[in-house]
Amino acid sequence: MSNDLFDFGERIDRYAVMGNPITHSKSPKIHSLFAKQTSQAVEYTAIQVDMGGFSQAVGNFCASGGKGLNITVPFKEEAWQLVSERSQRAELAGAVNTIKFDRDQIFGDNTDGIGLVHDLKNNHNYELRDKIILLMGAGGAARGVIAPILEQHPSLLIIANRTPDKAVALAMHFSEFGTVQGCGYGQLNELQFDLVLNATAASLQGEVPDLPEELLADQAMCYDLMYGAKPTAFMAWAAVHGASQITDGLGMLVEQAAESFYIWRDVRPETSSVIEMLREVLNNE
């Protein structure tokens, strides 16, 4: 019996997440739950890649028969450079978090923004249409979510950043997709927001950008794109300042993974049970 025949039906397709550091990545857990739930023959591992070794690592994974990759910090921009084809949302985000190897093509996509939108709409029952939205931060995390937010037709999106020029430049970059303006935190005094999204790295330092006391509209939602076992500093700020819904980015993490899984497998996993399971894992860490 030839090996081909012997292997037929037994094949497991291999995927991985690449980043540095990668030991705390939740992606292997999420994708193994998706694979089990959808009965897909998928193996998913985490690969730590040395700085300077990214393109080599991607080439090796592809050459060894790997089917696709997730890319995380700090390689998303390099992945954008590396791929041979990009989705429109990846093109605009300037970053790639999902790679699919397709014959001799390397297809790059970015599922972060749609992950945020799906989490808000499907898990929190929150519609973005006609809302006044504040996005804090103008780095890679912020840039990845702007086009998918504007696609939902908010009435206004303000991007605020510690370095205001970066927010202004980002707003200009996305201006053809909706009403979007950039500014510094000191210029937020006139407006009240329905939804405030924190895409800064301030949470990592336990800090909150300098925000006006009256920032939140009635029934405001506050969403931190970061997640952890404990509420972030921004989530604590939101509680003190009267937000009616407060959430972290765990749902976004699972939703962006679900979109990657769909790109690779053409099957949509159910996400709410996976978010619940991950929340438990996080609380027990």
Ligand code: ATR
């Ligand atoms: P990421 O890929 O996580 O977005 P990044 O591209 O380095 O990381 O961007 C970090 C973002 O967090 C930036 O918007 C940064 O503001 P600056 O552009 O002014 O540097 C913001 N940030 C980081 N620490 C902050 C803090 N303590 N307060 C306010 N904003 C902060």
